[in-house]
Amino acid sequence: MTQVIPGSYIPMIRDGAVNKAMVFDSKATKHSPFAGSDQRRPLQSGLQEAGQYHELQTAGRFYPVACVALEITQRCNLDCTLCYLSEHAEQAKDVPLELLLHRVDEIWACYGAGTTIQITGGDPTLRPIADIEVLCRRIKQLGLRSCLMTNGIRASRLYLKRLAEAELDDVAFHVDMTQERNGFHSELDLNALRHQLIEDARGLGLRILFNTTVFQGNLDEIPMLCRFFAEHAKDLSLVSFQMQAETGRGHEAPRDDALTQARVAEQISKGFGASFPSAVGIGHSDCGQYDHLLVAGGQAVSVLENTTWIARVVRALAAADTSGHAVADIRQMVLSAGVRNPGLALRGLLEGIRALWQIRRGIWQAKGQVARLSVMIHSFMDASALDADRCASCVFMVMTQDGPLSMCAYNAERDHYLFAPQRMASTQGHSWWNAATGAVTPEPTQADLQPPAYKHMKGRMRVQEAKRRKEKAL
Numbered sequence: 001m002t003q004v005i006p007g008s009y010i011p012m013i014r015d016g017a018v019n020k021a022m023v024f025d026s027k028a029t030k031h032s033p034f035a036g037s038d039q040r041r042p043l044q045s046g047l048q049e050a051g052q053y054h055e056l057q058t059a060g061r062f063y064p065v066a067c068v069a070l071e072i073t074q075r076c077n078l079d080c081t082l083c084y085l086s087e088h089a090e091q092a093k094d095v096p097l098e099l100l101l102h103r104v105d106e107i108w109a110c111y112g113a114g115t116t117i118q119i120t121g122g123d124p125t126l127r128p129i130a131d132i133e134v135l136c137r138r139i140k141q142l143g144l145r146s147c148l149m150t151n152g153i154r155a156s157r158l159y160l161k162r163l164a165e166a167e168l169d170d171v172a173f174h175v176d177m178t179q180e181r182n183g184f185h186s187e188l189d190l191n192a193l194r195h196q197l198i199e200d201a202r203g204l205g206l207r208i209l210f211n212t213t214v215f216q217g218n219l220d221e222i223p224m225l226c227r228f229f230a231e232h233a234k235d236l237s238l239v240s241f242q243m244q245a246e247t248g249r250g251h252e253a254p255r256d257d258a259l260t261q262a263r264v265a266e267q268i269s270k271g272f273g274a275s276f277p278s279a280v281g282i283g284h285s286d287c288g289q290y291d292h293l294l295v296a297g298g299q300a301v302s303v304l305e306n307t308t309w310i311a312r313v314v315r316a317l318a319a320a321d322t323s324g325h326a327v328a329d330i331r332q333m334v335l336s337a338g339v340r341n342p343g344l345a346l347r348g349l350l351e352g353i354r355a356l357w358q359i360r361r362g363i364w365q366a367k368g369q370v371a372r373l374s375v376m377i378h379s380f381m382d383a384s385a386l387d388a389d390r391c392a393s394c395v396f397m398v399m400t401q402d403g404p405l406s407m408c409a410y411n412a413e414r415d416h417y418l419f420a421p422q423r424m425a426s427t428q429g430h431s432w433w434n435a436a437t438g439a440v441t442p443e444p445t446q447a448d449l450q451p452p453a454y455k456h457m458k459g460r461m462r463v464q465e466a467k468r469r470k471e472k473a474l
């Protein structure tokens, strides 16, 4: 069989292996090989080579990766205008559970306990919930953390309760205007849906996160959205703003020159009424910006403003870190650093009082209730402009059968990874799973993809076909 993916490269099978020479150099998009047992070392050296391993850098110093995506389906019940999936992605069958469990084990082997696995897709809720329960339990058993990334359409309270019982840790809701949900005409309208999702997830022991894709169409509404998040901060853990990137099947107008990280940071700062971002590093600065806020009665203040003090804290925590190789135990490090250095602990107390004083009116209004909220901007790269430095210091990886890979690099060549024959262990040695047919065979077979029927088309392909049909009808 021959693979026919119009507009994409053609994977070839040679001696049972995909000919990778036909795609860009995927080695450059992975972390450098692990050395010894230091699981932080690959990220650390990537950041060092990129000149990003400064005194306020936490990535590679306290954790080997921020999170690893585990894509359990390519199907989705939406068709976002900035979707990162490929036009052929939904022709891929769901990856068999045994392969997914193997990938979970690989994540553990690469990054160690404490690492967060983002269970994602497509929309992962389209897969049977029993599969997700099995994955969550396995993740917990290995000492890893799980986060379900969903658009929330199928994530009812009952559904989330089942997953919480299966030891899911976090739920991240992706909600924004790129999703073109029926009946919602602005981010302000979507707040009703966000509110409902918070209600559905609260009190189940899950951390609640929100993801918002930022594009020209909602840039002006970012301050309003931040005010919404500030009002609900007691129920939230992290809000992430993801910059429009030219990758995948999205068909939104090209990114406006005015849409920069600095501009989005300005809007976030305006919305929370607090400085944003901090100088604390959570990876390459072109990839992510971060801050941690204290929020009360709609008022917010950053706790990471004083960089001299934060640099001292980072040094003290590093000195108190006894694990030194995988995800650090922050609580243990803070306690131990405080005991070793009472002067620093006292300074921390004063910093806390200073921050609380700045939001005293809000604290009064909220009757003393103060919430903590992490805020970040994440900037994925355009598929046609991958930066090797950023790929090598990537903190958001995806697990493939070839090992962990930078999410940006994966998105740029998604079909290659999706439709390459997947090796499965079996009693007879191994067999091969074909993502296009779902067949398992003793020898690898190539995917043979035809363009999907019009009703199954998504993204750019659907838009172009609709235009062609319209022109033909005229």
Ligand code: SF4
Pocket: 283, 284, 287, 378, 379, 380, 381, 390, 391, 393, 394, 395, 396, 397, 406, 407, 408, 409
């Ligand atoms: S996924 Fe892309 S933008 Fe995100 S950290 Fe990795 S390289 Fe940077």
